[in-house]
Amino acid sequence: MSKQECDNSSYQTKNNANTITLRNWTISWVVSMAIAAFAPKFIWDFNTVLTMIAVLINLAVGFKMLVANRDYLRGLDEMQRIILLEAMALALGVGLVVGLSYELLEDIKLITYQPEIPHIVFLMVITYGLAVISGHRKYQ
Amino acid sequence: MKNRLKVLRAERDWTQAQLASALNVSRQTINAIEKGKFDPSLPLAFKAARLFDLAIEEIFQDQVETVEN
Numbered sequence: 001m002s003k004q005e006c007d008n009s010s011y012q013t014k015n016n017a018n019t020i021t022l023r024n025w026t027i028s029w030v031v032s033m034a035i036a037a038f039a040p041k042f043i044w045d046f047n048t049v050l051t052m053i054a055v056l057i058n059l060a061v062g063f064k065m066l067v068a069n070r071d072y073l074r075g076l077d078e079m080q081r082i083i084l085l086e087a088m089a090l091a092l093g094v095g096l097v098v099g100l101s102y103e104l105l106e107d108i109k110l111i112t113y114q115p116e117i118p119h120i121v122f123l124m125v126i127t128y129g130l131a132v133i134s135g136h137r138k139y140q
Numbered sequence: 141m142k143n144r145l146k147v148l149r150a151e152r153d154w155t156q157a158q159l160a161s162a163l164n165v166s167r168q169t170i171n172a173i174e175k176g177k178f179d180p181s182l183p184l185a186f187k188a189a190r191l192f193d194l195a196i197e198e199i200f201q202d203q204v205e206t207v208e209n
Contacts, residue, residue, distance in 0.1 A: 011165060015166075078165070078180070078181050079168070140172070
């Protein structure tokens with residue numbers, strides 16, 4: 001096996017391509033989310049048609065991002081896939097358990113402010129990131 | 141599960157990256173298998189066996205100790 005064969009590994013090539021596709025769709029989704037969130041107020045003064053178009057585009061781009069994520073996962077090898085799936089399961093579990101408790105805190109008057117979804121999303125992202133790092137270290 | 145992947149690779153003077161390329165997995169996965177930290181699936185084990193032209197049990201061995209009577 002030559003070095004060139006190694007560099008041209010189909011696994012790496014496919015994985016790199018899937019990563020770039022996922023990155024592009026994720027950036028597009030974030031941009032479309034920002035447009036849907038801020039443009040109605042700052043650009044087109046809550047024009048209903050334009051706002052609906054922005055929301056529909058955001059949903060469509062979000063769907064494409066999910067498909068890209070699925071393709072990315074399918075393109076990984078079995079160990080990498082296990083690491084990411086375990087991290088996703090942990091992030092989902094933490095989000096569900098902590099999210100429900102967090103929501104309860106206001107109902108039982110332990111906090112005075114309204115619980116916000118972005119707080120839970122942030123927690124899930126942090127959990128996912130730490131779980132991925134931990135998974136990679138586990139198999140090092 | 142123990143395996144002889146590292147020995148077989150060394151006999152052929154292949155790098156982890158070259159073996160990973162041949163098996164269509166990442167170098168990290170080859171490293172984890174060689175260190176016994178990750179057990180490959182049956183399809184991957186068959187692929188390795190085909191690559192080295194050996195039987196699966198000549199590459200991978202169960203670590204359960206057998207009690208001889």
